[in-house]
Amino acid sequence: MKQAYFEEPHGGAPANGYLESKVIEAIADWCDALHGEFSLQDAFAALASGLGAEAGMLVRTHLNDLRPARIAIWDNLAERSSSPLKASFADGHFGRHLARPRPASVWLASMHDGSQDTDPALEIWQARRGMVEFAVLVLASGPTTRDHIELHFGERMSIATQSALGVVLPTMARTWASRQVGLVTRTVVNHRIAQETGDVRPGQKMLLGPSNPAKLSRAEFRVCLLLSRGLSVLGVAEELSVSEATVRSHLRSIYAKTETSGLAELVFNLLRARPDDSALSDLRCA
Structure with a gap:
């Protein structure tokens, strides 16, 4: 050729x-x-x-x-x-x-x-x-x-x-x-969810939204944000300079507040109802 x-x-x-x-x-x-x-x-x-x-x-x-x-x-x-x-x-x-x-x-x-x-x-x-x-x-x-x-x-x-x-x-x-880290995976998953289920339902919680509907603490909010960006539990611990045990302690509290059964369901909900990045600008400065 x-x-x-x-x-x-x-x-x-x-x-x-x-x-x-x-x-x-x-x-x-x-x-x-x-x-x-x-x-x-x-x-x-x-x-x-x-x-x-x-x-x-x-x-x-x-x-x-x-x-x-x-x-x-x-x-x-x-x-x-x-x-x-x-x-x-x-x-x-x-x-x-x-x-x-x-x-x-x-x-x-x-x-x-x-x-x-x-x-x-x-x-x-x-x-x-x-x-x-x-x-x-x-x-x-x-x-x-x-x-x-x-x-x-x-x-x-x-x-x-x-x-x-x-x-x-x-x-x-x-x-x-x-x-x-996780940019491609997160974006592809978001496209797939949109194709399979349509847009987020009006009543569905946007866990990382400005109103913070689950009443997450500042540390818990950061953990969820990093998980939504594709990081693993270990990756979150390294990013926040804390132990993996500390992250898992935060997760137990997050599961209770968000009424999720575990990490897989939490990440799914975070990706499915993730707000625009502009809504998270305050967190980046923290």
């Missing part, structure tokens, strides 16, 4: 001239989002839009069965289109060539010569939506999972956009590697 990816282009320095202010701001928001200080969904939407895409998806793929899990999605015309973006097309289009990609590499459909085993799903969706270019931006590639971004464009990707990607993608990949 033809070379289907490119890395930082030759003469990378001049590409800075192509980086518009909104792209630079989007990268700053992306970095903040990966550390829990900004909405990952909003940061991804701003980034995809800033790069000129019409739609995009942030995906984690489990390589044992090529099962994609959506982390974030953005579609400029989702509400007005009969074919909104819902599926990941990366593996169906690039197949085995994308099995072990280089982190911070960009794969373009227009540079892929295709084969008889290529899934036609991308081509069909592009025709329905009037898309002409598809790009995969690899953030991380390990033995069991691959994290990447998929972008859809209504026009061929310009040299300016390619150059911009060559400049910003290495930074995106580095910050992705140092993201907040």
Whole structure:
């Protein structure tokens, strides 16, 4: 096949001239989002839009069965289109060539010569939506999972956009590697819960909400917040600089106040009814 990816282009320095202010701001928001200080969904939407895409998806793929899990999605015309973006097309289009990609590499459909085993799903969706270019931006590639971004464009990707990607993608990949613990798992679980059960029921307690309905103490609230971010009991103890026994003592009190039967049910409720991060800003300063 033809070379289907490119890395930082030759003469990378001049590409800075192509980086518009909104792209630079989007990268700053992306970095903040990966550390829990900004909405990952909003940061991804701003980034995809800033790069000129019409739609995009942030995906984690489990390589044992090529099962994609959506982390974030953005579609400029989702509400007005009969074919909104819902599926990941990366593996169906690039197949085995994308099995072990280089982190911070960009794969373009227009540079892929295709084969008889290529899934036609991308081509069909592009025709329905009037898309002409598809790009995969690899953030991380390990033995069991691959994290990447998929972008859809209504026009061929310009040299300016390619150059911009060559400049910003290495930074995106580095910050992705140092993201907040549990970010991907928490976000994927939240999507799954929303799909299976819909939004949080009106009467359901938002345990970490500003009103603190379970009347958690300051220490208990911190324990719940860290659990909602994907930390284990040991991880919570290390983060708070206390013993694991102290954390478990807090948990016994939390179970009683929240009427939960154990850690699994507590974490489920925390993820299912987690408020916006803005509501927790006071705790970050504590």
